[in-house]
Structure formats: C-alpha cells, structure tokens
Amino acid sequence: MEERIKNAAAETHAARVDRVIEAEEAFRDAAKIFSVAELFRLFGDPTRVGIMTVLYEKERCVCELSDLLVMTVSAISHQLRLLKQSGLVKYRREGKHLYYSLADSHVSTILAQGFEHVNE
Amino acid sequence: MEERIKNAAAETHAARVDRVIEAEEAFRDAAKIFSVAELFRLFGDPTRVGIMTVLYEKERCVCELSDLLVMTVSAISHQLRLLKQSGLVKYRREGKHLYYSLADSHVSTILAQGFEHVNE
DNA sequence: ATAACAGTTGAACAGTTGTTCAACTGTTGG
DNA sequence: CCAACAGTTGAACAACTGTTCAACTGTTAT
Secondary structure (H helix, E strand, O other): OHHHHHHHHHHHHHHHHHHHHHHHHHHHHHHHHHHHHHHHHHOOOHHHHHHHHHHHHOOEEHHHHHHHHOOOHHHHHHHHHHHHHOOOEEEEEEOOEEEEEEOOHHHHHHHHHHHHHHOO | OHHHHHHHHHHHHHHHHHHHHHHHHHHHHHHHHHHHHHHHHHOOOHHHHHHHHHHHHOOEEHHHHHHHHOOOHHHHHHHHHHHHHOOOEEEEEEOOEEEEEEOOHHHHHHHHHHHHHHOO
C-alpha cells in the first residue's frame, strides 16, 4: 500500500520533471528562433546591406559610406549604431575619422550567402 | 582638322559609353542590394523563422504549424503567403490539407547559417 | 581659443509590418 | 446537398522602423 503510494508519487514527480524539461527546451528553442530572426532582421534593410556590402571590400569611415551610398551622414550613423550594438560591425578611430569594418567572417559569410542566393 | 574633330567626338562618345556602363553597373549593384535585403527581411521575423524551422524537419500542413507555433491559422497563413510569394516555401494539396515545405536547399542553408551564428 | 570637420544622438514624422477579426473559397464525408 | 473542416483573404489597428532635422560631442589645425 505504502509502496503503491510512493510509486504513484514518484511517477507523478517524474512526469512533472519531464514536463518542465520539455518546457525549458521549448523555451530555449523559442529564444533561439527570436535570436535568429533578430540577426536576419538586421540584414533585412537595403541601407544596412549597402553598408555591409561596402565594408565587405574594406573598412570605411562614415563620410565615405555616406558618399558611396548617397545618403546623409546621420542616416548612415543611425544604421551603424544598430549594426554596432548587435556586434555585426566594429570601428577604430583615426584622428577625426571613425573607420568601420565587418565584425567577423561570419558576417561576411552570411552576406555572401545572400548574394549567392540572389544570383540564382 | 577633321581628324581632330572626329577623335574628339569619338572620345566624348567613348567617355559617355563608359559613364553609362558605370551607371548600369551601379544600378545592377543597387538592385542586388535591394534583393538581398528583401531576402533577409523575410528571415527577419520570429513567426516566419518559426515556420521555416518547423518545415526544416519535414513538411507540415497549416493547422500543424498553427498548433506547433501556438498561433492562429490566419496569422500563419498570412506569413506563408509572403514566404510562398518569394519562393521560400512550396506546398502540395492532400485532400483538405495543404502541406507546406521549404522550397529548396538554399533556404535550409541560410536558416542553418543563422542558427549557427546564434550558437556562437 | 576657436573655427571647421567628423560623427552621434533624440525627437518627430511618415511609411511599413504583423496580428486579429470576419467573411470568404474549396474539399470531403455523411 | 450540406455541414464541417482547412485554409485564404482584405480591412483595420497598433506597434515598429527608417529618415530627417537640429542640437550636440569630440578631434584637429590654425
């Protein structure tokens, strides 16, 4: 009798643990889905793709980006802030100029993959 | 004299052709940048990433997607329309059900790349 | 010190986006 | 045929996004 109660209790507890683990996995998966969407969201704007495409070749300061993409310095700067915050670009100061470049090879790879897909 | 005029005219024409070619290239580049941004934009929403992640494993009908992602059938359907229009997913009918799947390996590759980057 | 240049930042605005709701089409089983 | 199920679609709405403008910080040359 006491055995059966203990078994029943153990099963219930085990089942609950399983449910919790399942929920945690679902939560982690959901979190990853949001992170992936957030990553691609940053690649999902023409201005930012333009910036990263220019930086793919070599580092550039803000005014160069502004000239090459034919946009105001302010607009470029706002987008660079987003890319910087997400660790997609980095920069170094040289006198008055801030030279931006792609943060790592992962960024170049993702960008290249995008162009590859577009080129069929 | 007539030679010089002809040469001058030829140079001007060549220069103009160069400028036009340059402009066309810039135009093509700009068009590609927009296409790449448009591609990534579709990967830049949690619902759509969720759908594609589920479809990565195997094809699913709309009501399965609705259950798995805990969203209304309507919301899923709206997002599937966007993915369908851009050629990122395809579907086949089986009775009352429409089974959706990823359009090609390129889509899986881009998605996988995203998860890879998020997993450091 | 100060003028000029390089870039950042916040508020404001228009345009876009994703979800909901309700009405709709299409398919199947009774 | 028709009821039930599977899914689509358009309008409406709130939330979000990208650009502009003006004011700002930081650096350099005079």
